[in-house]
Structure formats: C-alpha cells, structure tokens
Amino acid sequence: MAIKLTDLSLRTIDSITKRTNPYTFTIDQISPYAIYSSLRKLGMPNGQVPNQSSQWCYEVRLPQALLSIYEWKLYGCLVDIYPDDQQAASAESIFRELQNLFMHLANQEKSSRSQKAKASAYLLLQNPYQLYLESAEALLREAEQINDQHVQHTFCRSAFFLLLSSFEGLLNLVFEMYSRPEARANEAAYKRTISMPLDQKILFAPMLCMCFTGHSIDFPGDTLQRYTAIRQLRNNFIHANMTDEMRTVIIHEDGYSFLIEPPQTNKQYNLPLVISGLRLEHLHFTKTAIIDMKNALLEAMTPHLRHDFAQALKKDAIIVERTATHYKIHKQL
Template structure:
C-alpha cells in the first residue's frame, strides 16, 4: 500500500450500510510506533485538515475518514496520548483487516519520517507542557493498597486466591509498600507546588538543583518563601499537622536509607540453657512503630490520616485564588501548563 491508493472518504460512510447500529470496526490498531502528533502531521501533509466530526469529542480531538479499494478507515486520537486506526472492510475484500491496518500504519510511518525535521523543530519550542501529576500516581496507588489491606481482613479473601496470598504474613509486605507510597505522595505534593508556583525570578537551574536536595520538612517550611501561592506567616513548624508529619518523616528516612535502628537490635539472654530474644519497644508518640517489620493495617490508616492532614493544612495556607485553582487540579492525572516569559500558567 502507498498513499496514492488512499483518498478522503465521506465522514458518514457508516450510514451507507444497513443496520447502522450493528456496524463495528473489523479491526482497531492502537499504534505505538508514532506519537499522535507524528501521525497527525503525516496525515495533514497528505490530506489537509481532518475531514470528520463523527467522534466522541470528550475523548477525541480529531479524526480522518479515509478509504482504499479494500476498506474504509477512521484514524483518530484518543485521550490525547494515543491514536488508533479503525478498519471497516469492504464486501469484496479478501485480505484480513489486521494486515490492512498494519500496512496503513507503515505508510504513515514513512510519511512521518519525511516530516522528522519539521516535528523536531516544533518540539524545540513547545506551546506548553502537560505535567504528569506525581501526587495523583503515588496517592492513588497507596489508597489502592490500603483498600486491599482492609478487604483481605475478610476471611473470604484467603482461600486459594489468584494473588497467592496464602497466609496473613503477606499483609505486612503490603503495609510497608503503602507506608512508603503515602510518604512519597507528600513529597510529590510538595514538588508539584514548587513546579507550579515557584516565583518567576527563582526559576533557574541552580535553585532547582538546591531544592531537589532539600529535606522534605525544610522544603515545606521554605515553601512560602520560594512560592507565590502562600499567605504570609503560614506553615508554622509548631502546628500539630506539621509536627506529626515530621515524626512520620523521621521513620520514613530510616526506612528509605535502610538504617539499622535501635528497635532492630533485640537483646538475647540465656536462662537455664534456654535462649530468649526480647523485643525492643518501638512505639512512637504518633502511634506508628519505628520498626518497619511491625506495621499493621491500622498503622497505615494513621499514616494516611497524618499525611492527609498535612496536605489539607498546606492547601488551607494558600491565598484564596491559588487555593481554588490548586484544589481543581490536585487530583487530576495530567495538568496542562504553559510558560510565558518565565511565568507558568495552568490552563
């Protein structure tokens, strides 16, 4: 197949068939060899602007309706990050829809390669960025593990389940994973604030490098100095939300750095030729043990509460206009932004 064999089709080509509701693609190829932008530029170069409006405009921005002697095609983007080729075979066609789809994709790949220089130049000076929200990813994963921990307390989850949880001991692994992710979600939360609201005059590499090395508690306390979104005199270190999180962060630091801490040094004594290993008290003021191996689901619930309380405290400390804006995007998976003369704006 070559592009000379492909032409624009009537965007309503499905309506020429009887029983329109029953018409489904014979094959859909979700190509990963080209980005949606590369595919679009290749199509635009050959066929001009998109010629179809027959799509779900919540999930799709553009669509081409095309045809060959063998099939009709719908080529469209999907949720911005992917694109697809839908193939509708014509009655006389003998070839498989899958083969036709891959042939068409190869044609577009060759066309996109010819536009490689143009695309590279466009990407050197982008109109903006879509930030993958790290807070969303870490928090959602931690919540998912915590929900699962709560569910497996029910006896019905144990018999020969597909995850291979053959004993209660496995839940400790999940507790440890959730704990680390909840703490990481706070770091992601703070990093997101700095990326979105760092003062324009401070957006330079040396400052970014310094901030990336800063301890999370200091980074939090310095946020009103570096970021334009906060009211004055906020994020006091004596606030309970801040103090509880600081204690939690100390536990996290020992865990992340795999420190051999005092609660891990269990004294052994012999009595009457018997050996006795004695546990060391690892309790803390916040109710979460400092020994990683002792975590239970209730400790993860406390971790979730402490981290969420800190997040709420930080958001409440923002200026009103920034608070409204930040609350809208905090739980979005992707955040679209643009930079204008060094100043960032959320779209």
C-alpha cells in the same frame, strides 16, 4: 505492496458501508499528533467523530479499501478498515502497511514536531500527589479485606511509602508550578534547590515559591510534628538502616532461651520503629498526617491560586499554561 501517502485520498464513507462491521485496529506506538500531521497533508479532517472520546476523524480511500482513522482519548488512534473484498486477511495486511507508513512519516517529521513542542506554552503535568495517594488508598482498602496477617502487613508496608511519597510529590509539584522567576534564572542553582532535603523545602517554600501569602507556613496543632515523626521512620525504612530497634538480644540461661527486645514504638505517637511493625492503624495515622500537611500547604497559598490548585489536585494530571512567572491552570484542553 507498500502503501504510500499518495495512495490515500479523502473520501467520505457512505452510510450503507458504515452499517457493515469494519475491522478495527489500534495504533498506540505512534503519537496521534504524528498521524494527524501526516494526514493533514491530504486536507482538513473530513469524517464525523464516532464519540466524545475523539477530536478528529479522517475518512480516506485506498485502491483496495475505505478507512476511517480517528484519535482515541488523546493517547492513541483507531483505524476502521472496510476492505473491498471484506476479508479479514486483507484488512490485517492493509493495517500493517498503513502502520509502517505512519511510522516512516513520523520518523521523517520528528524534528519538526520537536520544535513545535518546544514552542508550545501548554503542558499536561502528572499529579504525583493524587497518583501516589490513590494507590496507597487502594492498598489500604485491600488490606482491610484480607484475613492473612502476613499479606495484610505487606500491603501496609507498600502503602506507607506511597503515602509518604504523595506529600513529597505535592511539594515538588508546587515548586514546579510556582517557583519564582528569579529562582529559575540560574539552572544549576535551581536544580540544587529542587533537590534539597524535604524538611528544607518545607521551610524555604514560602520564600522560593510565589503562591504563598507569607514567609512561612502555619501548621496548626501538631500537624508538622506528626509528619516529622513518620518522616523519620521513612528515612530508616527506605534505606533499610540497621537500627538498634532491629537488634533483639538472645540470652541463654538454665537451658532456656530468652529474647530481650528493644523498644518497638515511638513514645509520642506509638508508631513502630521497625518496618515489620506497621499495621493498619499506623497507616490511617499516616494518611491523616499527610492530608493535614496538604491542607496546611493549601491554606498558606494566596486565595486566587488556592482554589484552582486545590481542585486540580483531585485529578491525576493537570493542564497548565506556561506564563512569564508561573504555570496557569486550565480546566480543559
């Protein structure tokens, strides 16, 4: 028999029942907010949260069971079911019906939640810089432990693209958070701006973003030159361009075969000109160049924004509040 919301009533679960082992199920296909909005019609949360990973908990009674429904780490909900007959089959049946109920109510209230989402000033922004950098560093650590050179070189190629993407993600994050209001005013023009080639973004960032102190970014020493060198390799590698360095001439003479290889490295930094030449030392060079670019970008920021942004960059996601001019970083929800 299908469960209806009217079948649920708030009921605190007694301590004796809680000492028994419940049947626990996960709801991860329906947002916690949708479930909370449905349960909120019964009243305020009445249960004690089981741990610090939960914000709220509802304890409710069904005709055939007691339930504890609580949010889990923001992205899902857990349901502890105490069936009156203590049977696993009963708990599983109740959970299926409960999940169907929440899915039905979530679909009914989708428009209302969308309106509230549009009105909210708060966002959780994914941090592509940290996500890509962490992944690249994990691949590098694995590559350093691998004896099979073919596998090691495969890891190097994957890490190279992640490292390059990490800085591109950083620059995109800066534009997302700090673009000047006048730059955002025309949506079509703003889309063209954020789609600019990366070298133009670096050049125009101080003029288009309000977080910088001057009209240009000072890159110490050969920071920009090193980044430009690996960026040029990236353009050929990512598009799999058939460059001259990929063409090895074969000469047949006196019954022998000889290979005449073109130059395989960049003279200035000894970087490989073909993707098959990427080795661990080139990845360490690339990582250093990316971090130096990041540090130069931070140094060019106004002091009051630099500290919070630098700390936020260490996290996989950044909590922000939309203001009239830019995103304001918050340390916690």
